[in-house]
Amino acid sequence: MRFFSPGDRKPRVGFFKFSCCTGCGFQLAYFQKSLEDTLKSFDFTFFRLASSSGTPEGPFDLALVEGAVTEPYQIIELKKIRANSAVLYAVGSCAITGGIPAIKAGVPEMEVQNKAYRTKLYGLTSLRPSVLGDYVEIDGSVRGCPPGERDLQEAMVSVLFHRKPEFAGYSVCVECKIKGNICVLVAEGLPCMGPVTNAGCGALCPSYHRACYSCFGLMGQANTAALKGKFRKLGLTEDEIERRFSLFDALETKK
Amino acid sequence: MTGENVFQKNYEVLICKELFAGWVEGLRDDFKLIGPVGDGVNAEFREIASLKEANLDYQSTMLPPGKAYLFKPLEEIVLFNAGPGGVAAEEPPIPVQKQVLIGVHACDTHAVFYLDKVFLGAFTDPFYKARRENTFIISLNCKTVTDLCFCHLIGTGPYLKAQSGYDMLLTDMGGEFLVELKSERSKNLFNVKGRPPEAGDWQKKDEMETRLLKSFKKDFKADGLRQVFLSRPGHPVLKETAEERCLSCANCVMVCPTCFCHDVYDETDLSLTRIKRMRRWDACQDYFFAQVHGGNFRSERQARLRQFVFHKLDYEGQFGLKGTVGCGRCIRWCPTGIDLTEIAEEMMK
Numbered sequence: 001m002r003f004f005s006p007g008d009r010k011p012r013v014g015f016f017k018f019s020c021c022t023g024c025g026f027q028l029a030y031f032q033k034s035l036e037d038t039l040k041s042f043d044f045t046f047f048r049l050a051s052s053s054g055t056p057e058g059p060f061d062l063a064l065v066e067g068a069v070t071e072p073y074q075i076i077e078l079k080k081i082r083a084n085s086a087v088l089y090a091v092g093s094c095a096i097t098g099g100i101p102a103i104k105a106g107v108p109e110m111e112v113q114n115k116a117y118r119t120k121l122y123g124l125t126s127l128r129p130s131v132l133g134d135y136v137e138i139d140g141s142v143r144g145c146p147p148g149e150r151d152l153q154e155a156m157v158s159v160l161f162h163r164k165p166e167f168a169g170y171s172v173c174v175e176c177k178i179k180g181n182i183c184v185l186v187a188e189g190l191p192c193m194g195p196v197t198n199a200g201c202g203a204l205c206p207s208y209h210r211a212c213y214s215c216f217g218l219m220g221q222a223n224t225a226a227l228k229g230k231f232r233k234l235g236l237t238e239d240e241i242e243r244r245f246s247l248f249d250a251l252e253t254k255k
Numbered sequence: 256m257t258g259e260n261v262f263q264k265n266y267e268v269l270i271c272k273e274l275f276a277g278w279v280e281g282l283r284d285d286f287k288l289i290g291p292v293g294d295g296v297n298a299e300f301r302e303i304a305s306l307k308e309a310n311l312d313y314q315s316t317m318l319p320p321g322k323a324y325l326f327k328p329l330e331e332i333v334l335f336n337a338g339p340g341g342v343a344a345e346e347p348p349i350p351v352q353k354q355v356l357i358g359v360h361a362c363d364t365h366a367v368f369y370l371d372k373v374f375l376g377a378f379t380d381p382f383y384k385a386r387r388e389n390t391f392i393i394s395l396n397c398k399t400v401t402d403l404c405f406c407h408l409i410g411t412g413p414y415l416k417a418q419s420g421y422d423m424l425l426t427d428m429g430g431e432f433l434v435e436l437k438s439e440r441s442k443n444l445f446n447v448k449g450r451p452p453e454a455g456d457w458q459k460k461d462e463m464e465t466r467l468l469k470s471f472k473k474d475f476k477a478d479g480l481r482q483v484f485l486s487r488p489g490h491p492v493l494k495e496t497a498e499e500r501c502l503s504c505a506n507c508v509m510v511c512p513t514c515f516c517h518d519v520y521d522e523t524d525l526s527l528t529r530i531k532r533m534r535r536w537d538a539c540q541d542y543f544f545a546q547v548h549g550g551n552f553r554s555e556r557q558a559r560l561r562q563f564v565f566h567k568l569d570y571e572g573q574f575g576l577k578g579t580v581g582c583g584r585c586i587r588w589c590p591t592g593i594d595l596t597e598i599a600e601e602m603m604k
């Protein structure tokens with residue numbers, strides 16, 4: 001097995017953003033526990049949030065891309081990034097499931113634009129949101145809104161070692177139990193999305209006594225019908241249930 | 256010298272609760288005290304400074320005391336240091352902290368015996384072994400049962416009948432505790448003098464047990480399941496329950512006091528010099544649990560649910576014990592209330 005060793009040149013990383021809040025980029029820039037090691041091990045060839053120098057042209061050993069695709073120019077850029085990168089990871093819910101930018105998915109663009117802007121903006125070319133994987137092959141997804149430091153780190157380490165990253169595919173409940181939180185869904189009847197949501201956050205919300213709202217997105221094995229049934233029993237209306245499930249998964253729920 | 260020390264002979268004594276609490280507090284110098292805090296079925300075993308913080312009338316806890324304090328949910332088991340000279344493995348120190356688990360119910364005490372089979376059986380787990388040896392278990396006979404308890408059908412409660420494998424057994428007799436010493440070390444450690452129990456006290460204990468046994472709500476036939484499981488592994492109740500209600504969230508497994516499966520994985524830091532090998536509770540309800548190279552041998556939800564139900568109610572061949580101790584936790588903490596005993600009953604029909 002070949003992997004980058006201390007004598008090699010550092011892997012070149014490009015960090016790109018499309019339509020999103022830049023929270024994933026912030027998370028990377030604030031790698032609290034390992035900033036020094038990160039800079040020692042990687043060459044950030046392009047990371048606008050951290051430095052205005054650097055080139056977006058590549059080539060990159062690893063491209064990390066956050067944000068949903070909501071404008072035509074982004075499609076061209078994304079394809080270019082893909083062509084110039086050995087490995088491309090979609091980072092964060094916007095890039096993976098559409099996330100928050102996708103809540104407009106079920107509404108005609110005309111209506112969205114009229115609602116969002118007072119005057120007609122003739123230059124506006126906003127599209128129905130898409131995820132990166134709709135336009136290019138992606139090599140992996142680093143889930144979260146934003147992802148946790150551990151998963152981002154694992155994504156980067158996997159590139160150094162030329163191995164598949166190890167990401168959790170189980171529910172938030174597993175992490176919640178490992179933390180020993182009393183379950184807010186069972187004990188208090190809060191509409192927690194943990195049972196269908198992919199782990200990775202360390203059960204952040206239930207640890208602060210809040211119901212999970214699924215910002216990491218649905219896990220692959222989610223049984224959404226079963227949880228909706230439970231929410232109905234808790235007395236949630238159909239509208240409330242649909243909102244909980246579409247907050248981070250509108251592209252699927254509003255097809 | 257007063258002559259005969261009645262207590263030393265009998266290892267059974269009635270003492271007032273305050274005296275007992277005082278004795279427990281005295282253990283603090285050498286032991287971490289861990290006891291049930293909170294009410295009803297939502298209590299929690301936590302570190303406490305004295306018995307005043309504990310609620311020995313608790314009914315159940317979400318995480319079982321044995322599993323939570325002997326088999327850590329998440330722990331580092333090896334540390335690899337990579338440097339120019341190669342890779343060196345370093346074992347983290349074996350846990351030496353002494354702890355007392357106070358107020359462990361009968362089912363949860365039996366669950367520890369089950370974990371012993373796993374971690375001290377064919378293979379000895381050094382971390383479990385060290386914690387087990389450093390843990391003084393004070394068990395407690397239940398005073399009430401919950402609507403989901405079925406230990407009476409499994410033979411694991413509500414009164415603890417085991418004579419060894421733990422240190423002390425308490426029975427709440429009103430103003431007093433009946434203390435029964437079950438280990439050599441408890442005989443050395445317990446130095447409180449009280450009154451030796453008389454025939455009337457034992458009779459009272461028996462009566463309390465009989466009364467308690469009558470208060471169970473759950474009833475199903477735990478025997479004979481083997482044949483049913485073998486002959487109808489594809490029973491529709493499994494598929495229906497799995498598809499309509501099972502979330503594959505794994506809460507059932509996480510809270511089960513006898514579920515011992517764990518995953519081992521490596522965490523590499525970005526300096527690439529330190530790799531931590533971690534062990535984390537794992538769950539057969541998770542799709543990826545049975546994912547191996549080339550496929551998944553339990554990709555269907557019903558196959559995963561069946562695994563849990565059969566392992567708990569059958570599979571006695573594995574360790575000579577039932578996989579369940581009848582605590583009811585998996586039912587209580589399942590978001591959709593899936594009940595393994597109802598599934599078994601349906602299959603028996």
Ligand code: SF4
Nearest residue numbers: 173176183184192194
């Ligand atoms: S609080 Fe939410 S995430 Fe935690 S176990 Fe309960 S349902 Fe799962």
Ligand code: SF4
Nearest residue numbers: 201205212213214215
């Ligand atoms: S608990 Fe749910 S909403 Fe909260 S951070 Fe985790 S995935 Fe996001």
Ligand code: SF4
Nearest residue numbers: 511579580582583585
């Ligand atoms: S299977 Fe359920 S009832 Fe049995 S010991 Fe495990 S959690 Fe308790």
Ligand code: SF4
Nearest residue numbers: 501502504505507589
């Ligand atoms: S807790 Fe219930 S819903 Fe979750 S995996 Fe277990 S049986 Fe299925």
